[in-house]
Amino acid sequence: MKKIxxxxxxxxxxxxxxxxxxHAAAEDWSVTVGDREREQAENLLGGHPRGxxxxxxxxxxxxxxxxxxxxDVVVNLLPPNFQPIIxxxxxxxxxxxxxxxxxxxRIGELEAEASRRGLLxxxxxxxxxxIDLMSAMELIDRxxxxxxxxxxxxxxGSGVPAPESATAxxxxxxxxxxxxxxxxxxxxxxxxxxGTVKILPWHRMFQETWTVEVDGIGPMEAxxxxxSLVYRDSFGLREAHTxxxxxxxxxxxxxxxxxxxxxxxxxxxxxxxxxxxxxxxxLVEIFLPDDGGSCRSVEARVAGFLHLSPTGxxxxxxxxxxxxxxxxxxxxxxxxxxxxxxxxxxxxxxxEGGRDMIILQHQLGVRYPEQGDRRERITSTFxxxxxxxxxxxxxxxxxxxxxxAVRLLLRGELTVTGCPLPTEPQIYRPLLEQMAAEGVxxxxxxxxx
Amino acid sequence: MKKIxxxxxxxxxxxxxxxxxxHAAAEDWSVTVGDREREQAENLLGGHPRGxxxxxxxxxxxxxxxxxxxxDVVVNLLPPNFQPIIxxxxxxxxxxxxxxxxxxxRIGELEAEASRRGLLxxxxxxxxxxIDLMSAMELIDRxxxxxxxxxxxxxxGSGVPAPESATAxxxxxxxxxxxxxxxxxxxxxxxxxxGTVKILPWHRMFQETWTVEVDGIGPMEAxxxxxSLVYRDSFGLREAHTxxxxxxxxxxxxxxxxxxxxxxxxxxxxxxxxxxxxxxxxLVEIFLPDDGGSCRSVEARVAGFLHLSPTGxxxxxxxxxxxxxxxxxxxxxxxxxxxxxxxxxxxxxxxEGGRDMIILQHQLGVRYPEQGDRRERITSTFxxxxxxxxxxxxxxxxxxxxxxAVRLLLRGELTVTGCPLPTEPQIYRPLLEQMAAEGVxxxxxxxxx
Numbered sequence: 040m041k042k043i044x045x046x047x048x049x050x051x052x053x054x055x056x057x058x059x060x061x062h063a064a065a066e067d068w069s070v071t072v073g074d075r076e077r078e079q080a081e082n083l084l085g086g087h088p089r090g091x092x093x094x095x096x097x098x099x100x101x102x103x104x105x106x107x108x109x110x111d112v113v114v115n116l117l118p119p120n121f122q123p124i125i126x127x128x129x130x131x132x133x134x135x136x137x138x139x140x141x142x143x144x145r146i147g148e149l150e151a152e153a154s155r156r157g158l159l160x161x162x163x164x165x166x167x168x169x170i171d172l173m174s175a176m177e178l179i180d181r182x183x184x185x186x187x188x189x190x191x192x193x194x195x196g197s198g199v200p201a202p203e204s205a206t207a208x209x210x211x212x213x214x215x216x217x218x219x220x221x222x223x224x225x226x227x228x229x230x231x232x233x234g235t236v237k238i239l240p241w242h243r244m245f246q247e248t249w250t251v252e253v254d255g256i257g258p259m260e261a262x263x264x265x266x267s268l269v270y271r272d273s274f275g276l277r278e279a280h281t282x283x284x285x286x287x288x289x290x291x292x293x294x295x296x297x298x299x300x301x302x303x304x305x306x307x308x309x310x311x312x313x314x315x316x317x318x319x320x321x322l323v324e325i326f327l328p329d330d331g332g333s334c335r336s337v338e339a340r341v342a343g344f345l346h347l348s349p350t351g352x353x354x355x356x357x358x359x360x361x362x363x364x365x366x367x368x369x370x371x372x373x374x375x376x377x378x379x380x381x382x383x384x385x386x387x388x389x390x391e392g393g394r395d396m397i398i399l400q401h402q403l404g405v406r407y408p409e410q411g412d413r414r415e416r417i418t419s420t421f422x423x424x425x426x427x428x429x430x431x432x433x434x435x436x437x438x439x440x441x442x443x444a445v446r447l448l449l450r451g452e453l454t455v456t457g458c459p460l461p462t463e464p465q466i467y468r469p470l471l472e473q474m475a476a477e478g479v480x481x482x483x484x485x486x487x488x
Numbered sequence: 489m490k491k492i493x494x495x496x497x498x499x500x501x502x503x504x505x506x507x508x509x510x511h512a513a514a515e516d517w518s519v520t521v522g523d524r525e526r527e528q529a530e531n532l533l534g535g536h537p538r539g540x541x542x543x544x545x546x547x548x549x550x551x552x553x554x555x556x557x558x559x560d561v562v563v564n565l566l567p568p569n570f571q572p573i574i575x576x577x578x579x580x581x582x583x584x585x586x587x588x589x590x591x592x593x594r595i596g597e598l599e600a601e602a603s604r605r606g607l608l609x610x611x612x613x614x615x616x617x618x619i620d621l622m623s624a625m626e627l628i629d630r631x632x633x634x635x636x637x638x639x640x641x642x643x644x645g646s647g648v649p650a651p652e653s654a655t656a657x658x659x660x661x662x663x664x665x666x667x668x669x670x671x672x673x674x675x676x677x678x679x680x681x682x683g684t685v686k687i688l689p690w691h692r693m694f695q696e697t698w699t700v701e702v703d704g705i706g707p708m709e710a711x712x713x714x715x716s717l718v719y720r721d722s723f724g725l726r727e728a729h730t731x732x733x734x735x736x737x738x739x740x741x742x743x744x745x746x747x748x749x750x751x752x753x754x755x756x757x758x759x760x761x762x763x764x765x766x767x768x769x770x771l772v773e774i775f776l777p778d779d780g781g782s783c784r785s786v787e788a789r790v791a792g793f794l795h796l797s798p799t800g801x802x803x804x805x806x807x808x809x810x811x812x813x814x815x816x817x818x819x820x821x822x823x824x825x826x827x828x829x830x831x832x833x834x835x836x837x838x839x840e841g842g843r844d845m846i847i848l849q850h851q852l853g854v855r856y857p858e859q860g861d862r863r864e865r866i867t868s869t870f871x872x873x874x875x876x877x878x879x880x881x882x883x884x885x886x887x888x889x890x891x892x893a894v895r896l897l898l899r900g901e902l903t904v905t906g907c908p909l910p911t912e913p914q915i916y917r918p919l920l921e922q923m924a925a926e927g928v929x930x931x932x933x934x935x936x937x
Binding site for chain 2: 329
């Protein structure tokens with residue numbers, strides 16, 4: 040019997056564990072799930088005979104050495120900052136590790152040792168990063184093999200409500216950690232457009248959006264995401280004069296969210312004493328300039344300060360969100376960002392029986408020099424929707440590549456060692472093949488230009 | 489003979505070492521200065537018979553244990569992030585440590601152990617933090633002893649050219665690490681005004697400035713600095729309804745610097761490939777929105793994007809700074825912030841024979857309930873100017889409190905142990921007394937209200 044140890048029982052695990060247990064008998068697996076909250080792990084296992092829940096604490100790793108040593112493979116779903124320490128212990132106990140988080144720069148230091156010991160420390164095998172990287176790399180490798188030159192490359196990711204579930208005025212729902220929405224863009228973005236490097240700071244990010252058409256869904260709104268220049272190396276795209284990675288939202292998100300960024304509300308730097316007991320209106324007032332003691336309402340002052348129509352759509356949406364309400368903030372942390380997270384969680388919910396939706400889309404402009412400089416635009420799109428009222432598309436899309444990587448490893452069909460990204464053909468080929476068998480497939484559209 | 493070990497030979501050390509050597513014979517001291525660049529330490533010692541330079545590398549602390557053990561006191565002037573590790577080694581070798589940096593939150597963990605061993609790990613004994621904390625605390629303790637209630641407290645710090653040396657259009661000169669100017673305000677600021685918490689995000693920081701009058705200098709411009717709410721605890725000021733710490737510049741700095749922040753230029757997040765070889769004009773273009781291929785100059789596009797008069801004072805100053813020039817950026821790091829630092833260093837220099845100036849000012853509004861609610865405004869100001877063409881006021885003001893703390897410690901006149909801040913009376917009283925003897929004195933102005 041092969042033993043799988045899953046660390047963390049958070050939002051990204053339900054599908055992964057479901058899948059592993061479903062195949063446990065056929066593959067002769069046992070699945071141990073470790074979490075700081077043992078009950079949370081137990082709930083996910085639902086009493087399955089091949090499942091076992093344990094209490095697992097990162098600051099007591101020394102005591103958990105036995106569990107690591109007993110496992111055949113470790114799936115690490117703990118918060119990203121623990122990646123290096125978990126990888127270190129896996130190496131020590133001679134166990135391979137897979138993870139859905141971005142590869143920490145300190146993982147590279149373990150490369151030589153992992154290879155020497157024949158181990159694989161595989162990161163970025165979730166949805167984004169994960170499926171996005173593998174599908175893009177497969178496409179680019181195919182184009183290069185055909186003699187094509189990738190002149191422009193744009194890659195978008197998105198987790199939003201499915202169209203019929205996007206009922207909130209702002210057409211968004213929080214189905215994941217709200218912090219990711221609240222602090223999105225905080226470090227700005229860098230990308231390449233027409234051969235020119237562009238940098239967009241946070242306070243301009245949501246006002247310089249553009250439209251991206253998604254087949255079957257309609258127009259979406261994009262804003263750039265982190266450092267797109269890394270694609271030059273990770274995808275071998277030195278030739279491209281345009282490189283953009285972006286996030287998609289339904290149109291209209293940016294013009295509303297931009298106002299909160301202008302005010303400065305998404306802020307994790309400062310703790311406001313007694314914030315839990317204050318109202319959202321009081322929170323907003325903290326970010327308004329002094330008013331010289333006039334009696335204008337917070338709402339009127341926000342509209343004035345931001346030069347918004349007091350009765351227009353944007354102010355209407357902010358009002359609907361509850362930004363000017365007397366509602367007590369509550370929650371645990373007393374930072375403005377945490378308060379905003381509480382507000383979004385309470386207002387931006389999926390309707391009953393609603394479902395989420397995942398979009399990944401790559402748009403490439405390709406030239407074929409050996410075919411008379413023929414040009415084409417290739418659009419490769421993956422859309423997945425969750426089960427109404429059930430498993431989210433997000434959990435499934437993050438968990439499936441992880442589960443399949445585990446299966447390949449345990450079957451001995453993934454023989455790469457070291458600390459690679461899934462952009463290696465020996466990794467993305469078998470993984471994409473197995474994902475296609477599970478219904479995860481990109482639709483390709485090719486247009487001549 | 490008592491042995492002093494100074495770690496770091498950077499910008500904050502010249503006066504400190506000069507002072508220690510000057511008193512070395514009388515006090516029977518020897519002074520060892522350790523730096524990664526041994527020659528830099530040697531230069532500062534100038535062959536003094538009681539001085540000794542050593543190569544000191546933080547990542548080889550194990551090899552330096554002997555030097556720590558041989559010292560009677562350690563002055564730590566290494567970059568702030570090394571504070572905990574140096575403190576740890578000092579504790580291990582049973583040596584007291586003094587430092588001019590902000591106290592790292594991890595230092596608190598050493599409190600019990602330091603006290604038990606009779607050691608002092610004293611941080612924040614420079615200028616700001618340092619002299620500002622001690623002088624404010626002394627004043628507040630005096631007011632409280634007189635039965636006064638501090639209703640408003642504002643504390644300002646500044647390092648600028650002396651008025652006759654402020655010849656650049658923007659009236660500033662870089663005499664310290666330019667990074668501190670470039671990234672100033674990056675985390676925003678929190679303060680308390682009329683009982684209301686206020687938070688100002690970075691992108692609004694330099695457009696919501698206010699005027700502060702400094703006797704003998706004239707009006708200065710203030711912007712808020714970090715988290716002023718910490719003063720409630722560090723100064724025991726639970727009673728105050730207004731608490732602001734701020735930075736002073738000559739008027740007009742903010743409206744110019746604000747434009748660079750709006751563009752997004754102060755950015756350490758992204759490395760721009762080949763930035764060294766580009767010009768400043770090309771750097772600015774990276775932060776401009778797409779122009780749809782028009783032929784307008786970068787300069788015209790900046791004025792248009794920021795809604796500035798193309799021929800007005802702000803654009804004039806940006807032009808004078810060299811922001812639109814063909815000058816090659818050069819330097820070492822390829823982040824936009826590093827490039828800005830290079831520009832400031834080359835353009836904002838003291839004129840020949842010029843000198844810098846330090847300003848510290850506390851403004852307090854005080855009520856005396858036992859004296860018929862009498863109210864007064866107390867303004868306490870310290871202004872120091874550097875030697876024309878020589879030692880900066882900054883180096884002197886950072887180094888003097890450190891040197892005096894070392895002397896008090898070695899004479900056995902500082903008997904506090906643990907990890908206190910210099911707001912403790914047993915620390916600020918002897919230190920301020922000795923500083924007064926060296927000419928560092930605040931001028932107090934009291935006005936009845």
